[in-house]
Structures are given as C-alpha cells and as structure tokens.
Amino acid sequence: xxxxxxxxxxxxxxxxxxxxxxxxxxxxxxxxxxxxxxxxxxxxxxxxxxxxxxxxxxxxxxxxxxxxxxxxxxxxxxxxxxxxxxxxxxxxxxxxxxxxxxxxxxxxxxxxxxxxxxxxxxxxxxxxxxxxxxxxxxxxxxxxxxxxxxxxxxxxxxxxxxxxxxxxxxxxxxxxxxxxxxxxxxxxxxxxxxxxxxxxxxxxxxxxxxxxxxxxxxxxxxxxxxxxxxxxxxxxxxxxxxxxxxxxxxxxxxxxxxxxxxxxxxxxxx
Amino acid sequence: xxxxxxxxxxxxxxxxxxxxxxxxxxxxxxxxxxxxxxxxxxxxxxxxxxxxxxxxxxxxxxxxxxxxxxxxxxxxxxxxxxxxxxxxxxxxxxxxxxxxxxxxxxxxxxxxxxxxxxxxxxxxxxxxxxxxxxxxxxxxxxxxxxxxxxxxxxxxxxxxxxxxxxxxxxxxxxxxxxxxxxxxxxxxxxxxxxxxxxxxxxxxxxxxxxxxxxxxxxxxxxxxxxxxxxxxxxxxxxxxxxxxx
Numbered sequence: 001x002x003x004x005x006x007x008x009x010x011x012x013x014x015x016x017x018x019x020x021x022x023x024x025x026x027x028x029x030x031x032x033x034x035x036x037x038x039x040x041x042x043x044x045x046x047x048x049x050x051x052x053x054x055x056x057x058x059x060x061x062x063x064x065x066x067x068x069x070x071x072x073x074x075x076x077x078x079x080x081x082x083x084x085x086x087x088x089x090x091x092x093x094x095x096x097x098x099x100x101x102x103x104x105x106x107x108x109x110x111x112x113x114x115x116x117x118x119x120x121x122x123x124x125x126x127x128x129x130x131x132x133x134x135x136x137x138x139x140x141x142x143x144x145x146x147x148x149x150x151x152x153x154x155x156x157x158x159x160x161x162x163x164x165x166x167x168x169x170x171x172x173x174x175x176x177x178x179x180x181x182x183x184x185x186x187x188x189x190x191x192x193x194x195x196x197x198x199x200x201x202x203x204x205x206x207x208x209x210x211x212x213x214x215x216x217x218x219x220x221x222x223x224x225x226x227x228x229x230x231x232x233x234x235x236x237x238x239x240x241x242x243x244x245x246x247x248x249x250x251x252x253x254x255x256x257x258x259x260x261x262x263x264x265x266x267x268x269x270x
Numbered sequence: 271x272x273x274x275x276x277x278x279x280x281x282x283x284x285x286x287x288x289x290x291x292x293x294x295x296x297x298x299x300x301x302x303x304x305x306x307x308x309x310x311x312x313x314x315x316x317x318x319x320x321x322x323x324x325x326x327x328x329x330x331x332x333x334x335x336x337x338x339x340x341x342x343x344x345x346x347x348x349x350x351x352x353x354x355x356x357x358x359x360x361x362x363x364x365x366x367x368x369x370x371x372x373x374x375x376x377x378x379x380x381x382x383x384x385x386x387x388x389x390x391x392x393x394x395x396x397x398x399x400x401x402x403x404x405x406x407x408x409x410x411x412x413x414x415x416x417x418x419x420x421x422x423x424x425x426x427x428x429x430x431x432x433x434x435x436x437x438x439x440x441x442x443x444x445x446x447x448x449x450x451x452x453x454x455x456x457x458x459x460x461x462x463x464x465x466x467x468x469x470x471x472x473x474x475x476x477x478x479x480x481x482x483x484x485x486x487x488x489x490x491x492x493x494x495x496x497x498x499x500x501x502x503x504x505x506x507x508x509x510x511x512x513x514x515x
Contacts, residue, residue, distance in 0.1 A: 143418065143421040163453070165453075171447035175443075177412045180412075189449075
C-alpha cells in the first residue's frame with residue numbers, strides 16, 4: 001500500500017492541485033495531511049474546501065489553531081519585530097477572509113492521527129509548535145517517536161523534507177532510591193523513523209517546488225517527492241490580495257528561513 | 271565549593287521546615303546554598319508563616335533560592351496570573367471546593383512574591399526545578415522510562431536535574447547510551463553515525479512537609495557530584511530530631 005503524506009499547504013491552491021495530481025500519478029492508496037492548511041497564502045478557503053471534499057484525514061497545524069483560537073503566542077514566535085508585523089498581517093488577512101464553516105472545520109481537527117504503526121502530527125507529538133529540525137539531537141528525536149508508540153512519526157512544520165532513521169538505541173541506567181536496593185536497568189529501542197513531509201505551499205528547501213512524501217508499506221520505502229507547479233500564479237495572487245510581498249518573494253525562492261529565529265526549538269507555553 | 275541543600279514540598283508545614291533548617295545547621299560540612307524546589311505553600315493556614323520564614327532567613331542561615339511548584343502555579347491560575355486560564359488540574363485532583371480553600375489560605379499580599387518566583391533555576395550544569403523542564407506537573411520517579419528522563423535533561427542541556435514533584439528521594443543515573451542516526455534529504459544522504467550520550471542524572475530530592483513527623487531532602491556536593499539524602503524526624507516522641515542519612 002502507498003501512503004502519501006503532505007503538510008503545510010498554507011493557502012496555496014496551485015501547489016495543492018499539483019501535488020494531488022502527482023499523488024494520483026503515483027497511485028497512492030491513502031492520503032494524510034499534517035495541517036497548516038491556511039496562513040501566508042491567498043486561497044485558504046479553497047484549500048480547506050478541497051481537503052474536505054476529498055475527505056483527507058488531517059491533523060491541526062499551528063496556523064489552523066491560531067485562526068481558531070486567536071494569536072496567543074509570546075514574542076518568541078517571531079525572530080524580529082518586522083517578522084512579527086508581517087506574521088500578524090497575514091493572520092489578520094486570513095482571519096478576515098476565512099468562511100465560518102472553514103473555521104469550524106479547522107477547530108475540530110485532531111492533534112494527531114494514527115494508522116497502525118504510523119503516527120501523524122504537525123510539529124511534534126508534544127506540541128504543534130515544536131520544530132523537529134534535522135539537527136535535533138538523536139536521543140531527543142527518538143523520544144518523540146517513542147512517545148507515540150509508533151514506528152514511524154510523520155511531521156511537518158519545518159517546511160524542509162527529510163527522513164531520519166534512528167536505529168539500535170540503547171541506554172544503561174542505575175537507579176538508587178531510599179529503602180530499596182540499587183538496580184541496573186537496560187533500555188533498548190528498535191529502528192524508529194521520523195519523516196518530515198516538507199511543505200506543499202511554502203517550501204523552504206531552496207527551490208520553489210512543492211514537496212511531500214510517499215511511504216510504500218510493502219517495500220518499507222520512503223520517497224521524498226518534489227513537484228513543480230506554477231508558483232508565479234500564487235505569487236501574483238499574494239500581491240493582488242494585499243498580503244506582504246515578502247511572502248511572494250520567499251515562495252519564489254523556496255527560502256529555508258527568510259529570518260531565522262534565535263532558538264527555533266523554543267516552544268511557547270502560552 | 272561547599273554543599274548545596276536542596277529541598278521541595280514544605281507544603282505549608284512550618285515545623286517540618288524548621289526541622290530541616292536545624293538539621294542543616296548541625297551538618298559538619300557547611301551548606302553554602304539552599305534551594306527550595308517549589309510547593310512552599312499548600313492550602314494550609316500555616317502557609318503564610320512559611321512564606322515569611324522562607325523570605326526572612328536568620329543571620330546564620332543561607333538565603334533560600336526558590337522556584338515555583340505545583341501549588342504556587344495553582345494559586346497563580348486562581349489569581350489570573352498562570353499559564354492557563356482555568357484551574358482545571360486543581361479541580362480534577364482535589365475537587366471544586368479546593369478553589370476556595372486555596373484562595374482563602376494564601377493572603378493576596380503574598381501572591382506577588384509567589385509570582386516573582388522563577389519556573390526553575392540553573393546553576394553550574396544543574397537544573398533545579400519542581401516538576402521538570404516540561405511543566406511543574408511532570409512527575410519524574412525511579413520508574414520513569416530512561417528515554418523520557420534523558421529528554422527532560424536534554425531540553426535544558428543539564429547534566430543533573432534536581433526535582434521534587436514525586437516527593438521521592440532517588441538518584442537516576444544515565445550511565446551510557448548510543449543510537450545510530452542517518453539522514454536523507456532531497457539533496458543528500460548521510461551514512462549512519464553512532465551518537466553517544468554523556469552521563470547525566472536526575473535526582474529526586476524528597477519532600478519536607480507532606481508526611482507528618484518526617485522530612486526528607488538532599489545534599490549535593492558540586493565538586494565531587496555526590497548526592498546524599500537526609501531524613502529528619504521531628505515533633506513529639508521523635509527523640510532528638512535525629513537525621514538518618
């Protein structure tokens with residue numbers, strides 16, 4: 001069976017259509033979506049309507065949550081005052097144009113999905129806002145997969161696709177507690193994987209192409225897919241709708257981070 | 271560098287706190303730093319006196335460094351100053367009546383002091399915190415899975431994490447470990463690399479005030495990384511308030 005997993009569509013209808021066509025060409029049996037259907041891009045309603053029409057199981061992303069709950073993160077969310085201003089502009093614009101039924105749909109999305117030994121989340125199993133970057137320590141990454149009880153954890157949020165394999169994990173522990181004898185404990189974990197699906201609508205891997213992944217359960221093979229589409233059409237719509245032009249600029253370049261946060265692993269507790 | 275005394279969970283029990291302070295004064299090796307890892311208060315009338323005692327150490331006593339505990343967080347939530355709006359955890363654990371009991375137990379003028387407390391303290395390579403780097407409610411015990419313990423340490427890049435949420439005294443040493451990691455992106459693949467973990471530990475420092483007549487706390491010697499647990503018996507019929515290591 002082929003499972004297609006996509007994430008971070010961000011209101012980019014052109015990119016979503018291109019990815020859905022590619023998924024069709026790859027003969028995928030199932031599709032999962034890891035959230036962030038809205039934000040940044042010019043077509044939030046059309047994207048959500050397409051996901052709903054195709055009945056694609058979807059978990060809630062951080063942008064989806066913010067549109068439902070209202071922005072409530074601290075200043076840590078943005079690397080600079082300028083970035084914060086742009087982010088809030090995009091949030092306000094999306095908040096104004098979004099249809100009530102779309103907001104309702106976003107509100108009822110689950111934080112995670114499960115399909116046998118596969119788990120699907122937006123950021124990490126602990127928080128939609130946590131970035132599982134490729135450079136995250138291997139033990140921390142392993143904990144995130146083990147916390148789900150799954151063998152493969154699919155996530156998005158970073159907008160850069162990757163497959164990380166964590167094999168032969170082991171720890172040696174000694175526990176001393178008052179009133180009991182000292183004991184040695186061994187911990188071991190078999191192969192676990194983190195698969196980041198990248199981003200359909202706002203890629204940051206250095207090229208403007210949309211990205212997603214396909215997992216072939218029979219061959220146990222993961223393929224990172226990169227799909228060309230008419231990104232200039234989306235860029236034009238961003239500008240026509242009065243969204244900050246830098247969103248079009250970075251979409252056309254597939255920039256990893258226009259402005260990099262000091263600590264991208266920070267999770268806002270608000 | 272002299273010893274640190276690390277305690278948690280006075281829980282509004284002044285006699286228990288006095289017994290621990292007396293025990294600290296009796297130690298052969300002087301205590302240089304005193305850390306209190308939260309739960310100074312509980313819904314008891316004595317909590318106000320405990321706060322005053324903590325804030326006003328005597329001349330021959332170390333000045334306590336205090337961080338927030340679970341009870342402090344519940345109090346702040348009640349006063350609209352917490353990280354969440356509703357006291358859901360408090361109600362789930364103790365029932366709706368506890369909202370009023372806790373509100374009445376701690377005078378409003380004490381709330382500002384509670385609010386001023388840090389979430390945790392970081393000294394040398396040690397994280398001192400009530401629950402863990404995740405939350406004040408996170409309860410680490412001798413039975414917590416190793417990978418979870420390691421995560422709590424690595425979130426703050428601490429070599430030692432002192433905590434008090436469970437009320438237990440324990441030393442949980444992660445002695446060694448490895449995992450093989452490999453990465454594939456759109457543009458490159460890295461061959462598998464063995465990643466090793468350096469030794470780290472989590473220490474449960476016990477509880478001062480929960481168990482009547484018996485307080486427990488921890489001593490830490492930063493130079494040698496040694497941990498010692500102390501149990502102090504106090505109150506009527508408890509001999510000479512003797513401590514047992």
